[in-house]
Amino acid sequence: MEFINTLFFGIYPYVALGVFLLGSLVRYDREQYTWKTGSSQMLSSKNFRIASILFHVGIIMILMGHFAGLVLPYELWHALGITMAAKQIIAMGVGGFFGVLCFIGLTMLVYRRLFDPRIKATSSKMDTSILLLIYLQLIIGMFTIFISAGHMDGSVMYNLMSWSRYLLTLRPVEAVEYISSVHWLYKMHVTLGITLFVLFPFSRLVHIWSVPVQYIRRNYQIVRQKS
Template sequence: MSHFSIFAFGIYPYIAMAVMFIGSWIRYDREQYTWKTSSSQLLEKRQLHLGSVLFHLGVIGIFFGHFVGLLTPKAVWHVLGVSTEFKQLLAMGAGGLFGLICFAGLTILIRRRLYNPRIRATSKPMDIIILLMLYAQLILGLISILVSSGHLDGAEMLKLMSWAQNIMTFNSMAAVEAIDEVNIIFKLHVILGMTLFVVFPFSRLVHMLSAPLQYLGRQHQIVRRKVSR
């Protein structure tokens, strides 16, 4: 177990989560005007609509898949009658499906952002950086599926689950020991994922924390058309 592993997988996750939560709190408190996606729909909407729908559909599936898959204890899966091998196949299948959907959407959004002159002119550096970071993270995730296909016993998946659960229970040394022997692709995937937490408060990703759920319960707005005489 190297000093790098101890820092990257036992200390860095806490730094990343602290930066994300404290940074988001400060930004919301001091710069609420910047708490938005800065939509470029007025400049171009056809590619934005298609890319955004595919990206959000894919990323929501990936998020909940990771959340449930990594943080649900192994004992719970066994109580539900789900074997480790079947869970890995399920994770590979669902992750691959949502990953490809997200990849298609993100490819459209990146191409639009880089090659549409009007969109590029109004883009901030962080807009492009965060898209490329998400793209790299998504590619690593898809590669990890190919790596997982070489060992369908779910052994490395259990190590990643142990890492995530030990991090959440503040048992950092056990977390480092659990992830120390996994494939380098999984380690890069974890490190880049933590780095996304670090840049989260400084990017447009903050809009994820402001989903307009109140719209679901509010009364409908009545709009009447003015009839000209």
């Protein structure tokens, strides 16, 4: 068990990060024509807008929550007067709310991908696989809320934050020590999350790198009607 924990939570994250960064760079350099979202809205637009909005709002807020929960140091939370127990309650409430939004939108997108004949015919195996993997990851994440409800002292939250902290400071041995004792469902959630980084360069997820943030500061375009 110690070897498995070291492999998946001490070594695998660094391998995944390398594949994520190097793979994205190589794909952008060699296959720019494949660097796209591959939107299927033109093939079938029924309920697509609401499903896409729910999914994207939910997943973006969940990712921001994970960043705040795993990357921001717990000293910062203490400085703000938020204990680990209080932080866990916040994570359960906010994560649960946006998790439900994401689940509704993603369920609609999965159903559309699997059962709409036009969408299914134009979907690659990677398109379907990555969508189902995100769906599974979301479901497991939702189940961890119920596990968290069984221990409200914030200890698991502290262990996961410490694991992330030691990984980011290149101390994998100490990192593994903290995550070894958490529930297997958390470990599966973490493992699938890391796996998504591995698959990222080989899927349509690369479009995340191209989020059009420049539109926020772009000058307005004047569009005139035909006279």
